[in-house]
Amino acid sequence: MPPAPAATLTSTDSPVLLQTGGLPAAVTPGESIPLPPPRTGEAWPLMTALLERRSSRSFRSDELPLQAIADLLWAGFGVNRPGSGGRTAPSAYDVQDIQIWLTLSTGTYRYLAEEHALLVMEAADLRGLTGSQDFVAGAPLNLVYVSDGTRLAGFSVTDREHWPWTHAGCIAQNVSLACAALGLAAVVRSTLDRGALARALDLPETQQVLLAQTVGYPA
DSSP: OOOOOOOOOOTTTOTTTTSSOOOOSOOOTTOEEEOOOOOGGGOOOHHHHHHHOOOOOOBOOOOOOHHHHHHHHHHHHOEEETTTTEESSOOGGGOOOEEEEEEETTEEEEEETTTTEEEEEESSOOGGGGOSSTTTTTSSEEEEEEEEGGGGTTSOHHHHHHHHHHHHHHHHHHHHHHHHHHTOEEEEEOOSOHHHHHHHTTOOTTEEEEEEEEEEOBO
């Protein structure tokens, strides 16, 4: 028998997601925003999260609490072994080439896993540039997975081509399972204008946009 489905949490009745507010409205590029610690003791069982995991394309526009964002980022590619810097998702030879960028209504941020903080990149709302689907611009959070090619120097061409996609897929699945545990909707997307988004994010040529992932409360 599979485990019983977890109860769906919403922005109006979830005691878990309402513990903290969202991101500050006024931010300055270069500013670092500390994130609350992940709630590792409150996670629902893995098997239940697997049962609940699905791709959703219908989202409400309600902003996500900072605690929920912190939990998702840590689950995706946070540091779970501080002594060694090990992460929650694997990467070949521990290259840790993937960066998680966030686009919200309040601006654009990059996750700093070692500090468990958000680095403010710019105040512009770039959600609409992360995909062509009609739900993208109105969803509260779009994650963008970027590979830093400088961390792959010295490896073969085949490895440099294949590893980033594998790494990003592992991270996206971690986020999807965390969303399932929190009652959030999510979908991983590969339909996006990578060149336009890379320019909007002011990425150097050594960094490559791979995938995007939309997250929000289910509509």
